[in-house]
Amino acid sequence: MRTVTKDNITDVFTSYFGEDTDPRVKEVMTSLARHLHDFAKETQLTHDEWRKGLEFLEWAGNITTPERNEFVLLSDVLGMSSLVDMMHSEPDATSSSVLGPFHISNPPALPIGGDMKRDYEGDVLLVQGTVCDKRGNPIVGATLDIWQTAPNGLYSSQDEEQDIHSFHALMTTDENGRYAFTTVRPVSYTVPSDGPVGQILDAVGRHPWRPSHLHFIAGAAGFRNVVTEVFPDDDPYLDQDTVFGVREDLVMKYLQQPAGSFPDGFDLSGKVTGEYLQVDFDFVLVDDPAA
Amino acid sequence: MRTVTKDNITDVFTSYFGEDTDPRVKEVMTSLARHLHDFAKETQLTHDEWRKGLEFLEWAGNITTPERNEFVLLSDVLGMSSLVDMMHSEPDATSSSVLGPFHISNPPALPIGGDMKRDYEGDVLLVQGTVCDKRGNPIVGATLDIWQTAPNGLYSSQDEEQDIHSFHALMTTDENGRYAFTTVRPVSYTVPSDGPVGQILDAVGRHPWRPSHLHFIAGAAGFRNVVTEVFPDDDPYLDQDTVFGVREDLVMKYLQQPAGSFPDGFDLSGKVTGEYLQVDFDFVLVDDPAA
Numbered sequence: 001m002r003t004v005t006k007d008n009i010t011d012v013f014t015s016y017f018g019e020d021t022d023p024r025v026k027e028v029m030t031s032l033a034r035h036l037h038d039f040a041k042e043t044q045l046t047h048d049e050w051r052k053g054l055e056f057l058e059w060a061g062n063i064t065t066p067e068r069n070e071f072v073l074l075s076d077v078l079g080m081s082s083l084v085d086m087m088h089s090e091p092d093a094t095s096s097s098v099l100g101p102f103h104i105s106n107p108p109a110l111p112i113g114g115d116m117k118r119d120y121e122g123d124v125l126l127v128q129g130t131v132c133d134k135r136g137n138p139i140v141g142a143t144l145d146i147w148q149t150a151p152n153g154l155y156s157s158q159d160e161e162q163d164i165h166s167f168h169a170l171m172t173t174d175e176n177g178r179y180a181f182t183t184v185r186p187v188s189y190t191v192p193s194d195g196p197v198g199q200i201l202d203a204v205g206r207h208p209w210r211p212s213h214l215h216f217i218a219g220a221a222g223f224r225n226v227v228t229e230v231f232p233d234d235d236p237y238l239d240q241d242t243v244f245g246v247r248e249d250l251v252m253k254y255l256q257q258p259a260g261s262f263p264d265g266f267d268l269s270g271k272v273t274g275e276y277l278q279v280d281f282d283f284v285l286v287d288d289p290a291a
Numbered sequence: 292m293r294t295v296t297k298d299n300i301t302d303v304f305t306s307y308f309g310e311d312t313d314p315r316v317k318e319v320m321t322s323l324a325r326h327l328h329d330f331a332k333e334t335q336l337t338h339d340e341w342r343k344g345l346e347f348l349e350w351a352g353n354i355t356t357p358e359r360n361e362f363v364l365l366s367d368v369l370g371m372s373s374l375v376d377m378m379h380s381e382p383d384a385t386s387s388s389v390l391g392p393f394h395i396s397n398p399p400a401l402p403i404g405g406d407m408k409r410d411y412e413g414d415v416l417l418v419q420g421t422v423c424d425k426r427g428n429p430i431v432g433a434t435l436d437i438w439q440t441a442p443n444g445l446y447s448s449q450d451e452e453q454d455i456h457s458f459h460a461l462m463t464t465d466e467n468g469r470y471a472f473t474t475v476r477p478v479s480y481t482v483p484s485d486g487p488v489g490q491i492l493d494a495v496g497r498h499p500w501r502p503s504h505l506h507f508i509a510g511a512a513g514f515r516n517v518v519t520e521v522f523p524d525d526d527p528y529l530d531q532d533t534v535f536g537v538r539e540d541l542v543m544k545y546l547q548q549p550a551g552s553f554p555d556g557f558d559l560s561g562k563v564t565g566e567y568l569q570v571d572f573d574f575v576l577v578d579d580p581a582a
Contacts, residue, residue: 002529002530002537002539002542003537003538003539004370004373004377004532004535004536004537004538005377005538006374006377006378009370009373009374009377009535010370012370012535013369013370013535016495016497016531016533017495017496017497018495018496018497019496020496021494021495021496022494025494025495026495027334028334028336028340029491029494029495031330031333031334032330032369033369033370035326035327035329035330036326036369036371037370037371037374038326039322039323039326040371040374040375040378041374041378042322043318043319043322044378045319045375045378046375046379047375047376047379049319050366050371050372050375054360054362054363054366057348057351057352057362058352058355058360058362060348060352061348061349061351061352061353061355061362062352064349064352069345069349071345071348071349071352072345075341075345078304078323078324078327079295079300079301079303079304079324079328080327080328080331080341081341082295082300083297083300083328083331083332084331084336084337084338084341085338086295086296086297086300087297087331087332087335087336088337088338200320203312203313203316203320204307204308204309204312204316204317204320205308205309205310205311205312206307206308206309238293239293240307241295242307244295244300244303244304245295246293246294246295247294247295247296248293248294251293
């Protein structure tokens with residue numbers, strides 16, 4: 001189309017598609033262009049504001065490295081990462097939550113009842129539960145990929161004091177679908193806020209905190225993986241997780257337990273000497289239609 | 292809000308704004324988040340597609356330099372640059388078009404009737420006209436900042452064979468508001484297509500071509516600047532400018548003129564020896580309300 005106007009530009013954009021364009025590419029690019037155009041028109045976006053947006057992207061590009069991805073962080077604080085997660089979450093399974101950038105490949109195996117805290121000080125936490133299918137049948141040999149911050153609020157990949165396997169573990173459920181491990185209660189922490197995303201948070205009066213959480217990927221042969229997080233119900237940032245990760249069924253009570261009392265089948269007397277916290281969390285997996 | 296769902300996430304996003312947030316920041320960020328969320332929901336954007344989008348941004352960040360800005364190019368091929376231009380274009384003035392990345396500061400002054408082509412070979416083009424206000428009164432001492440490609444399709448900043456001032460000029464209108472200069476007819480050219488934006492163009496079956504054009508910034512004391520482009524009406528890419536820059540009033544006939552005949556007041560016999568092309572283009576400026 002020869003004459004482009006502010007009223008026809010979205011149609012002109014779609015009229016440029018080649019005839020052989022993949023229908024899904026067409027669908028996604030049409031929707032993206034229409035929403036960007038509508039955003040500009042609705043806000044009567046000024047040249048200065050548009051330039052600021054471009055400078056934001058340039059800055060994000062400049063500081064992005066394999067260790068720190070400012071575009072992923074942008075997606076996180078805009079709620080896009082959580083939204084994409086939630087759209088593809090199975091309603092009958094445990095809710096999914098954001099994967100985040102701190103997962104590692106090949107975490108070390110930890111036996112049931114094992115200890116993930118090593119010599120770290122902090123509130124001892126026993127995490128236990130089962131992995132079941134949606135009818136409540138335990139899944140034997142399900143795997144839990146587990147990770148969390150050290151008590152200093154850092155993941156192993158962010159912290160020179162930790163080796164890469166620190167606070168990462170892979171556990172396999174027993175014949176009752178059960179898992180259990182001890183750790184130190186993870187802490188609330190901030191996402192990186194010294195870059196362009198931090199400036200956005202500042203501009204809209206938001207803090208960079210995430211509530212304390214344990215990360216899990218629960219999986220089993222024939223079932224869909226669930227990438228999720230478990231939060232304590234007393235965390236001060238639960239009502240304003242800066243990456244929008246909190247779901248109702250993922251918020252659990254961390255129960256104070258007296259010294260020496262252990263749940264059925266676990267004698268942790270060698271590992272846990274005083275009072276401790278306990279959180280019970282059961283995972284529900286649904287069949288993988290592809291399996 | 293504690294429980295974030297795919298249905299409430301846009302509201303949760305806006306509920307996080309601090310009380311003192313600037314109203315315009317609030318407006319822009321709310322609209323941006325809502326359109327991004329709606330885009331994701333409408334397309335049921337998959338994890339893989341979202342990851343591809345993030346990888347696109349990382350790649351664009353990696354190759355962006357002061358000389359080549361892939362984010363500006365993205366904005367151009369999505370129609371955003373043109374849309375922002377058009378939204379703030381004055382209806383009574385000459386239509387604006389994209390500035391592009393090749394403008395330079397402090398172009399060399401060129402007298403009226405001067406020559407911009409130096410020793411370059413190609414179709415000689417005489418460009419002439421007036422700068423007027425919206426009532427048709429000529430504006431004396433209006434400035435025209437002029438730039439274009441060399442006949443090889445490259446701007447001076449892209450081309451080691453050219454010095455930085457090549458095919459850049461600054462002209463001031465005479466007592467009749469008139470301007471005129473000779474040059475070589477600019478050529479159609481491609482935007483850079485070896486990066487992520489090129490991949491998008493490929494995926495949607497679009498070419499990377501822009502129709503041939505002359506760039507101008509027309510300005511005068513007390514008037515709003517117009518950033519614009521002038522296109523020949525026989526360019527093969529006029530109906531599909533990859534950056535959406537063509538406006539009806541900017542498409543002009545390049546008239547073939549016999550050797551030795553020159554428009555009123557111009558004796559170009561020293562500069563133009565044979566047949567040549569002539570394009571007449573009049574600029575209309577409107578009052579600057581800020582002046």
